Amino acid sequence: MRIIYTDVLVVGGGLAGLRAAVGARRRGHEVIILSLVPPKRSHSAAAQGGMQASLGNTTKGAGDNEDVHFEDTVRGSDWGCDQEVARLFVHAAPQAVRELAAWGVPWNRVKAGEHEVVMDGQRVTLCERPEAHGLIAARDFGGTKKWRTCFVSDGTGHAMLYAVSDQAVAESIPVHERCEAIALIHDAGRCHGAIVRNLVTGELSAYIARATCIATGGFGRIYRVTSNAVINEGIGAAIVLESGVAELGNMEAVQFHPTTIVPAGILVTEGCRGDGGLLRDAAGHRFMPDYEPEKKELASRDVVSRRMEEHIRAGHGVKGRFGEHLWLDITLLGKAHIDGRLREVKEICQHFLGIDPARDLIPVRPAQHYSMGGIRTDAGGQSTRLAGLFACGEAACWDLHGFNRLGGNSVAETVVAGMIVGETMADFVESSAGDLQVSTALVREFLEREQARIDTLLHGDGSENAAALMARMQEIMTDKVGIFRQGDLLESAVEELQQLLVRSRSIGIATRRPGANPELVTAYRVQKMLKLALCVAHGALQRTESRGAHYREDHPRRNDADWLKRTLASWPDAGQTLPTLAYEPLDVTRMELPPGWRGYGAKDAIAHPATEARAAEIAAIRSAFGHADRYTLQQALMPFEHLVPEPFRGRNERLGDTP
Numbered sequence: 001m002r003i004i005y006t007d008v009l010v011v012g013g014g015l016a017g018l019r020a021a022v023g024a025r026r027r028g029h030e031v032i033i034l035s036l037v038p039p040k041r042s043h044s045a046a047a048q049g050g051m052q053a054s055l056g057n058t059t060k061g062a063g064d065n066e067d068v069h070f071e072d073t074v075r076g077s078d079w080g081c082d083q084e085v086a087r088l089f090v091h092a093a094p095q096a097v098r099e100l101a102a103w104g105v106p107w108n109r110v111k112a113g114e115h116e117v118v119m120d121g122q123r124v125t126l127c128e129r130p131e132a133h134g135l136i137a138a139r140d141f142g143g144t145k146k147w148r149t150c151f152v153s154d155g156t157g158h159a160m161l162y163a164v165s166d167q168a169v170a171e172s173i174p175v176h177e178r179c180e181a182i183a184l185i186h187d188a189g190r191c192h193g194a195i196v197r198n199l200v201t202g203e204l205s206a207y208i209a210r211a212t213c214i215a216t217g218g219f220g221r222i223y224r225v226t227s228n229a230v231i232n233e234g235i236g237a238a239i240v241l242e243s244g245v246a247e248l249g250n251m252e253a254v255q256f257h258p259t260t261i262v263p264a265g266i267l268v269t270e271g272c273r274g275d276g277g278l279l280r281d282a283a284g285h286r287f288m289p290d291y292e293p294e295k296k297e298l299a300s301r302d303v304v305s306r307r308m309e310e311h312i313r314a315g316h317g318v319k320g321r322f323g324e325h326l327w328l329d330i331t332l333l334g335k336a337h338i339d340g341r342l343r344e345v346k347e348i349c350q351h352f353l354g355i356d357p358a359r360d361l362i363p364v365r366p367a368q369h370y371s372m373g374g375i376r377t378d379a380g381g382q383s384t385r386l387a388g389l390f391a392c393g394e395a396a397c398w399d400l401h402g403f404n405r406l407g408g409n410s411v412a413e414t415v416v417a418g419m420i421v422g423e424t425m426a427d428f429v430e431s432s433a434g435d436l437q438v439s440t441a442l443v444r445e446f447l448e449r450e451q452a453r454i455d456t457l458l459h460g461d462g463s464e465n466a467a468a469l470m471a472r473m474q475e476i477m478t479d480k481v482g483i484f485r486q487g488d489l490l491e492s493a494v495e496e497l498q499q500l501l502v503r504s505r506s507i508g509i510a511t512r513r514p515g516a517n518p519e520l521v522t523a524y525r526v527q528k529m530l531k532l533a534l535c536v537a538h539g540a541l542q543r544t545e546s547r548g549a550h551y552r553e554d555h556p557r558r559n560d561a562d563w564l565k566r567t568l569a570s571w572p573d574a575g576q577t578l579p580t581l582a583y584e585p586l587d588v589t590r591m592e593l594p595p596g597w598r599g600y601g602a603k604d605a606i607a608h609p610a611t612e613a614r615a616a617e618i619a620a621i622r623s624a625f626g627h628a629d630r631y632t633l634q635q636a637l638m639p640f641e642h643l644v645p646e647p648f649r650g651r652n653e654r655l656g657d658t659p
């Protein structure tokens with residue numbers, strides 16, 4: 001029995017896991033990172049467009065601050081997020097972007113003086129302030145009032161991941177690569193670590209830790225058409241679900257990005273539209289202003305994706321060999337801009353479409369992109385059900401994004417949540433709650449159970465084909481649990497997914513090698529992924545309203561009266577074929593920004609009974625604190641500072657702040 005002990009086990013070597021690991025290590029704790037791939041190959045490297053932080057350095061960002069970023073995020077989430085977490089996040093994001101600068105991220109910088117940009121289809125001259133020269137620049141992104149997205153050309157995630165990974169190397173944090181966590185070890189409401197499979201040798205080991213952090217990214221690969229990489233299969237979230245104790249939050253909240261190229265599904269960044277790119281139909285008509293006169297192409301992603309699909313349904317799509325699509329037009333940005341700021345987009349277009357985006361239109365259609373749902377945690381990143389279990393990044397439902405994430409808020413979340421979880425894990429390890437309380441017998445039990453499962457797949461007499469089950473699951477999710485959802489289609493999706501889950505218990509594989517064996521890996525992963533798919537589909541079926549990215553054609557209104565609550569999914573009995581759903585209400589009486597219209601998209605929500613009273617209360621607080629500074633006013637509206645770990649408490653400074 002191979003047992004490895006550590007203070008902190010971080011499962012996942014992407015931006016979130018690495019940043020959390022660095023934080024815990026700097027507090028003096030022993031940390032091990034596990035990753036399917038070398039950390040610098042993690043999916044964070046694919047992030048193109050940028051990271052939101054309210055620095056307010058550029059002319060179009062002037063006047064930005066935490067309050068504006070907070071409002072954008074809450075509106076973007078369609079009031080589905082945890083507003084205290086959103087406050088915590090917008091407060092720490094500027095610190096995170098500056099920390100990354102100190103760690104070597106070569107952020108694009110402001111150049112004083114005049115420069116030309118494209119806005120709303122027109123060339124416009126902007127003038128940057130001399131005092132901002134050399135400070136971190138920002139570009140426009142969807143759903144934001146200010147230009148707030150800090151960027152490194154269109155290779156932002158790559159630059160961030162390399163910098164944070166280098167910090168982990170500098171801290172001598174061991175990374176156990178090509179190792180996959182396949183189960184949590186837990187008892188009596190306490191997580192003790194994970195059972196880990198070496199993907200090369202097939203050997204199972206037990207990693208025992210005082211604190212275990214799941215930072216395994218999103219689960220986009222439960223869909224057929226997705227911008228996510230092949231390693232985004234959600235196994236971290238699935239093993240938390242399989243604990244039978246810890247919960248996943250808002251799994252039905254799945255984001256579809258407006259612009260992935262057809263047919264490959266590879267993303268071209270929102271930065272294309274942020275920098276002035278337009279969406280056109282088969283006739284070359286720019287259609288978004290017809291639907292969204294205010295934000296046009298830069299409404300939030302859920303809204304733009306729906307409008308695009310509506311436009312295709314109305315007969316305006318371009319008919320191509322691979323189905324219908326629309327056009328993304330960045331020709332008006334010019335070659336120099338594309339070569340400098342949209343280099344990856346240019347290369348993607350050249351390699352996967354054989355076109356030059358400085359001259360040609362890009363065929364695009366929405367595809368699955370981001371998992372707002374995930375492992376439910378509190379504001380400190382700890383599971384609300386299993387002590388010692390933490391989660392951060394896309395794997396978590398912290399819950400910053402509610403039912404729709406704003407572009408640029410995800411890589412920002414990875415590093416901010418990583419900063420916070422690094423501290424809370426260190427606090428936990430230093431407290432008596434963090435003492436190791438695990439028996440060898442328990443570890444043996446978990447190891448033997450996982451080995452038996454693998455042995456059944458390798459040597460059992462099952463006849464089901466894992467790859468076929470996976471492909472069918474992905475079809476169902478794309479066809480029936482996509483951008484537009486309907487009760488009858490969701491019902492049939494849930495029914496068939498349940499059948500697939502039952503069948504997945506009788507998988508047989510041809511390659512019986514215990515070590516490197518892709519067929520075996522597909523077999524045990526599809527069993528887990530089907531449970532995630534069922535959480536998404538069943539959650540979507542039960543939620544009879546439309547909120548953010550969850551759009552029910554048969555229930556098109558947002559219904560705050562009945563649905564201002566977070567879905568919690570658990571799987572208490574391994575034999576069940578549906579998740580157990582529970583709901584956690586969002587408390588309107590404590591919200592800083594009570595529910596209202598987002599500023600784009602539908603206007604006709606069904607109000608929560610407490611909204612009016614809370615809005616009146618807020619108006620009264622605002623008038624009572626009319627002369628106070630914005631920090632004092634904010635504290636009166638919704639205090640959150642108790643949630644900020646001590647090292648991150650300081651206020652952010654900006655150009656033009658009055659002392």
Ligand SMILES: Cc1cc2nc3c(=O)[nH]c(=O)nc-3n(C[C@H](O)[C@H](O)[C@H](O)COP(=O)(O)OP(=O)(O)OC[C@H]3O[C@@H](n4cnc5c(N)ncnc54)[C@H](O)[C@@H]3O)c2cc1C
Nearest residue numbers: 012013014015016036044047049050181217393394410411
């Ligand atoms: C094409 C694309 C472009 C994007 N652009 C932007 C953008 O411009 N701005 C923005 O804010 N967001 C963007 N996003 C979203 C953002 O990149 C991700 O949400 C974020 O990087 C996720 O980081 P993470 O650390 O949570 O997970 P990841 O970077 O996905 O890392 C997950 C890690 O977990 C490991 N792992 C997984 N399962 C296991 C297991 N069972 N055992 C051990 N290790 C495991 C993997 O090896 C990997 O190291 C984009 C996403 C895509 C797909």
